[in-house]
Amino acid sequence: MRKLLIVFLTTLIVASILTGCNMFAKANGVILYGEEQQILDSLEREKDDLAKEDQYKIKVMENDGQQIIVLTDETVQALVKKKLIKEITNQEKGKTKAISSLPKVAEGEGILFAKKEPAALNLEGKDLNVEYEGNLIIGEGRAYGNMFLIVNDADFDSIKGTEKMMALLEYDKDPSADGLDYDVEKTQLVRIQE
Structure with missing residues (x-):
């Protein structure tokens, strides 16, 4: 029985090393979502x-009761570099994989990511050619919105919606150790990699 346990643990350790899996990785960052003044006060x-x-x-x-986060292409490219935009590879097991790139979004176009494609998309009068591109998330889940829309930097200003701020805070230690008392609308623990 003891030998079986040793073999199992050795196999588990070797498998995690070979696959690059780090089951002990801790968060080193927090994404804050909220009003600009709330974010600035927390910073x-x-x-x-x-x-x-x-x-x-x-x-x-809002679109049919679902919250959409609208992000500029520049913002999303920065999040991709930090490995914070992830594809859900197995919904049932909660498996994700960081993506390495996203195409640039041209003016007049948009890319939508959501759990499933909405039947219709109401952008409150803004006419964009929006393509649904799959089930991608920010961080490890949908903490703030049900879907996110990437638009060209030039189109962002003309899109109606409530202006908010998102801040990415990076620490040298696990920020959850001190609690997550930021006094903002939503916080999300993340593992930032560059």
């Missing part, structure tokens, strides 16, 4: 503990 309180921070303007819209 001011955290400034001494931060290794790095980035701020991004986003917009929030």
Whole structure:
């Protein structure tokens, strides 16, 4: 019985090393979502503990009871570089894989990511050629919106919606150890890789 346990543990360790899987990886970052002033206040309180921070303007819209986060192409490219845009490879097991690139979005176009393609998309009067491109998420799940729409930087200003801010806070330690008291609309623990 003891030998069987040793063989099992050895196999598990070797398999995790060979596949690059790190089951003990801890979060080293937090994404904050909310009003600009809430985010700025949180950044001011955290400034001494931060290794790095980035701020991004986003917009929030409703479509058939679902919340859409509207992001600029530039914002999404920055998140891709930090391996924070992930494809869901197995919905039942919650398996994800960071994507390495996304195509640039041309003016007048958009890319939509959601669990499933919506029957219709209401952009409150903005005429965009939007393509549904699959089930991608930010971080490890849908913490703030049900879907996210990537638009060209030039189209972002003309899209109606509530302006919000998203901030990416990077720490040298696991930020959950001190609690997640940021006083914003939503927080999301993430593992940032560059």
